[in-house]
Each structure stands twice: as structure tokens, then as C-alpha cells.
Amino acid sequence: MDFTGQHILSVNQFERDSLDYIFDIAAKMEPYAKRQKRTKVLDGAILGNLFFEPSTRTRVSFGCAFNLLGGSVRETTGMQTSALAKGESLYDTARVVSSYSDVIAMRHPDAGSVAEFAEGSRVPVINGGDGANEHPTQALLDLFTIQSELRAFDEKIDGMHIAMVGDLKNGRTVHSLSKLLALYKNVKLSLISPTELAMPDYVVDTLSNAGHEIIISDKMESNLGADIVYQTRIQEERFASQDEANKYRGQFRLNNEIYTKYCKSNTVIMHPLPRDSRSDANELDNDLNQNPNLAIFRQADNGVLIRMALFAMTLGVADKVDQYQCDVPWVTSK
């Protein structure tokens, strides 16, 4: 399986065996992410990290992943501080930045924008989120996390029950994750949202065509007895106004009391983050922070492993990482 030189734009480009391949490489990155080992396999390579929409995890973890492989990062954040604000096209930006870089990671508020950018790029482009469309690296890290969390209970993705909760219309992470789940067998999905924020039909169709059992509901509590509860934020940046978003904020809150009453004792709690911890939202309460089944920070950590794997694969060094290993001279607390 060879991803060298390929763009990573959509989860549609993956088959089930390619997921296993990516996850194998990601797992091998763990000692490097934990600073138990260092590698200089990408020494001299440059990542162009272009984030035209707010981000903490995706932007920083792309940068960390590249640094952990020995490469350097150059980045631009925000539309207004880039030449896009002066009317430059995505094509021109891509032609220019791809000459400065060996690989580019990009986030942009418009659906399809990263694919449009990739047409002008001379190096691989990785989609860090394009509007409400897709977030393929998040879907990969989510699935990697689900696999590793379920493995601890001797369970598998095939046959699991996942409840997705919140803004399923605008949440790109649930769109991309659902498309990947269509590659597995006998998955039960409870899709819980306000009716107006339901999962788009094309995603539901993909899941039904895969033979999965689908429950669509606007009631949370009665649908929480799942192996995984994947909570999401109301994506206020995709609404016409704050007032519109406010209608839905705080409707589905998962806290310790609800978890204890309605979830299984080993239900794994996930969230792509950021969670909205403001009092009128609070879709995932801090009182679950000590729950051992709260996987949200392990999930975010896994983002580094997945992004390291994708860089190593697209730059053709996945089998050379250990060859360029060197010492870790500092005291590490990982």
C-alpha cells in the first residue's frame, strides 16, 4: 500500500485494509510521541501549516507530529493575516506555498476548499477540516481511539453500538467518522440530535447501504446504552446567527448523573473537542473528568500518532523512521 505523494482530502479514499495499515504505522509512532525515542527521518523537510479557521488541536498536533519526525514547520493562521484577504486565489496560494514546503496541512471554512487548493499544489495536501464537509484526520484518530478503547474490553468495531449526539448536521467529524464506519460490519448507530440538526441524508444512506442498524432520535437518555457515546458541540460558527445557535445549545448534556443512570458501566465517552464548557452549553460536564471511560484526552493524544503516520506515509518514509533514530538527551515527563 503506497500513499507516497498522495493528497489526504477525504475519508472516501480509504478502504478497510488501508485503515489497518495506517493504524499499524500510527501505533509504531507512540514511543516517539512519548519522547522515549527521537527520529530525524524528516530532518530538512518543511510542513506548510495553513489554518484559515480557528483550531487548537489539529493545528498544533500537525506541527508537533512533523517536529517529532525531525521536520520544521512554517505556518499561517487566520484569513485576515494571509493574502487570501487581498483576493488571492487558493490556486495561486497553493502554487506558491507548495514551493516552500514538502507537504501542506490546511483548514478552511469552505466545503471543498482544500480539494481546490490541492489542485494548485505541487506537494501532498492534508485536509485539516473544510467547512462542514470533512475532517479526515479527525475521523482516523477517532476510529483509532475507538479500536484501542474497545480492545481494552475485548470488543471490536465490528458489532459495536455507537451513539452520536449533538449537532450532527454541521459537525464534520461525525460525517467523516460515519463514512469510515461504513467500512465495518454490523455497527449499530444511534444518531441523537435536534430534528433540525439531524445527520445529513447522504451520510445516513451510506450507513444504511453498509447494512448498519440506524436509530434516529431527538431523545438522548433512552439511547445512551452504547459501547461508545460520541458527544459533539453545537457548531455555532456554521449558523446564520448566534441567536439561531442558542436555540440548540445545552439541549443534550452528558454529566456524571446521566452517565451513571443511562450508560453501561464501561461506555466509552468521546468528543472531538473543543467541548463548549460555557454554562449555557456544557454538553460534556467536567464532573466526568475523573471517569476512567472518558477517552477525550487519549483521543486528542492519538491525533499526534495518526498525523505522524500520515506524514511518514505521504513522504515515503514510513519504513525508515527507526533507521533515523537518535537519543533523547532531556528529562522527559511523558
Ligand code: CP
Ligand atoms: N478536533 C478539532 O478539530 O479541534 P480543533 O478545532 O481545536 O483543531
